Amino acid sequence: MKTAFLYIYVALMFACTTVLSLPVDSKRVSSESLDPKKEYAPNPPATHSVLLGIIFAHPETSKVVLPVTIDLYGTMVPKTVMNFYQYAERIQNRQHNDPSEAPDFDKILPNGAIEGGPIPPLSDVETGDLTSQFAENLALTNDRPGRVSMTRDDTGLKFMIWTGSMPYEGDNIVFGQVTSALKDVLDKLANVKTNKNGEPDEPITIDHVFLTEYKNLDFKTSHEQYLERLLDYQNGDLEKGDTLKGYLEWSNKRESEEIKFNQHHHPLPKISLGISVLLAFYVLAKYRKRIFSRSSSKIVSIRED
Numbered sequence: 100m101k102t103a104f105l106y107i108y109v110a111l112m113f114a115c116t117t118v119l120s121l122p123v124d125s126k127r128v129s130s131e132s133l134d135p136k137k138e139y140a141p142n143p144p145a146t147h148s149v150l151l152g153i154i155f156a157h158p159e160t161s162k163v164v165l166p167v168t169i170d171l172y173g174t175m176v177p178k179t180v181m182n183f184y185q186y187a188e189r190i191q192n193r194q195h196n197d198p199s200e201a202p203d204f205d206k207i208l209p210n211g212a213i214e215g216g217p218i219p220p221l222s223d224v225e226t227g228d229l230t231s232q233f234a235e236n237l238a239l240t241n242d243r244p245g246r247v248s249m250t251r252d253d254t255g256l257k258f259m260i261w262t263g264s265m266p267y268e269g270d271n272i273v274f275g276q277v278t279s280a281l282k283d284v285l286d287k288l289a290n291v292k293t294n295k296n297g298e299p300d301e302p303i304t305i306d307h308v309f310l311t312e313y314k315n316l317d318f319k320t321s322h323e324q325y326l327e328r329l330l331d332y333q334n335g336d337l338e339k340g341d342t343l344k345g346y347l348e349w350s351n352k353r354e355s356e357e358i359k360f361n362q363h364h365h366p367l368p369k370i371s372l373g374i375s376v377l378l379a380f381y382v383l384a385k386y387r388k389r390i391f392s393r394s395s396s397k398i399v400s401i402r403e404d
Contacts, residue, residue, distance in 0.1 A: 126286070126290045127207070127209065127210065127211035127262075127289055127290055128210070128211030128244075128262040128263060128285050128286075128289050128290070129285060129286060130244075130281070130282045130285040130286050130347065133244065133285075133343060133347070135342060135343050135344040135347050136342055136344060137342060137343070138332075138337040138338070138340035138341070138342060139242060139243045139340050139341050139342070139343075140242065140329060140332055140333075140340055140341070141325060141328040141329055141332055141339055141340055141341050142170070142172070142276055142325075142341050143172040143174055143175045143239070143322065143325050144172070144174055144316065144318070144321035144322060144324075144325055145170035145171060145172065145313065146171060146172065146173030146174060146177075146180065146229060146312070146313055146316065146318060147170075147171040147173060147180060147184050147310070147311060147312050147313065148168055148169065148170050148171065148278075148310075148311045148313075149168070149169050149171065149183070149184065149187045149275075149308065149309070149310055149311075150166055150167070150168045150169075150308065150309040150310075150311075151166070151167050151169070151187070151190075151305050151308055152164050152165070152166050152305065152306040152307040152308070153165045153166075153167055153203075153204070153288065153303065153304070153305055153306070154303070154304050154305075154306045155204075155287075155288060155291055155299070155301065155303040155304075156291065156292075156299075156300070156301035157287055157291070163287065164306055165280055165283050165284070165287070165288060166279070166280060167260075167277060167279065167280045167283075167284060168277070168278050168279040168280070169247050169275045169276065169277055169278065170275055170276050170278045171183065171184065171274060171275045172239065172274055172275060172276075173229045173233070173318070174229070174232075174233050174318050174321070174322040174325070175233070175235075175236045175238065175239055175274070176235050176236060176237070176239070176272055176273075176274045177229035177230045177232070177233045177234075177235070178221065178230050178235055179235065179249050179272045179274040180229070180274050180275070181221055181229065181230065182218060182220070182221040182249065182256070183218065183247075183249065183258060183274060183275070184310070184312075185219075185221055186216075186218045186219065186258075187308050187310060188308075188310065189219070190203070190305050190308050191307075191308035191309075191310065202299070202302040202303055202304055203215055203216075203303065203304050203305045204299070204303035204304075205298060205299075206293075206296070206297040206298055206299075207289060207291060207293050207297050207299060208297055209297070210262065210263065210265055211262035211263065211285070211289035211290070212259050212260065212261050212262055212265070212289075213259065213260040213262070213284070213288060213289055214250075214257055214258075214259055215257065215258050215259070215260070216255070216256060216257035216258055217254055217255045217256060217257060218249070218255070218256040218257065218258060219255075219256075220255075220256065229318070232318060232319065233318075233322070235272075237272060237273075239273035239274070240273060241261045241263075241264055241265055241271070241273060242264045243264055243276075243343065244261065244262050244263050244264070244277075244281065244285060244343065245260070245261065245262075245276050245277035245278075245281045245284070245343070245346060246260075246261040246273050246275075246276060246277075247259065247260055247261070247273070247274060247275035247276060247277065248261065248271050248272055248273040248274060248275075249270075249271075249272045249274060250270055250271050250272075251270040259271075260277060260284060260288075262284070262285050262289045276346075277346065278345070278346050279346065281343065281346040281347055282347045288303075291303065
């Protein structure tokens with residue numbers, strides 16, 4: 100009986116270790132293949148930034164609110180930037196908890212690219228001052244993970260968060276870059292469960308938005324400095340380029356905190372303790388006569404009659 104109970108104990112411990120461990124699924128994309136020190140062409144000056152609090156279902160931690168910051172390059176594509184910025188303002192001002200509200204991200208492509216929108220077209224009245232200073236320059240490309248671009252399909256304008264350097268057939272205007280939470284975007288958001296058409300099983304929505312406009316920036320001077328850096332980079336001075344290191348560090352810190360939290364709250368140690376306590380009670384119950392008889396036989400009475 101004792102041997103059988105030990106076999107059951109070992110089997111339960113093995114089952115808990117395998118079943119309760121985090122699932123390992125095949126991923127569309129992963130940040131593990133990235134070289135954080137790789138030098139890319141320098142980014143243009145950011146004229147605006149948008150922080151999107153994206154809510155999605157994650158198999159490890161249920162619902163996740165992921166704050167993703169996107170820098171917008173208004174000196175390169177001012178009209179496209181203002182179009183996206185106005186869209187973000189509408190998201191910021193909308194009424195939440197509307198059951199008829201459509202998801203803000205409707206598709207994950209097989210290569211991991213994340214499609215959002217639709218985006219209403221921008222009227223000429225809303226274009227802002229940047230369009231009077233700079234013309235649309237389509238020189239930016241999907242040359243690195245985290246690029247954000249405007250695309251068009253049969254339903255209208257969409258925006259894409261790219262998870263790698265990949266070409267795109269059709270209209271594709273790169274206007275921004277994910278500058279925080281890039282690792283989580285690649286490892287978590289791009290790998291949510293979808294149906295065969297790439298539509299997420301659970302809605303992906305934007306919970307909150309924070310907008311920043313860098314009004315004190317001298318756009319013209321900053322853009323000229325960017326062009327000088329770009330020329331130096333193209334002539335072989337790679338130190339004038341940009342890396343993804345800073346965009347990944349925030350995610351690495353967040354991930355280490357999540358790992359510590361999950362280790363502290365993982366149910367396996369509690370289950371192991373419970374099984375060990377049951378085993379101890381079983382041993383005491385089965386061999387109580389031997390244990391207590393040995394103890395009592397060693398007691399010497401010191402009572403004097």
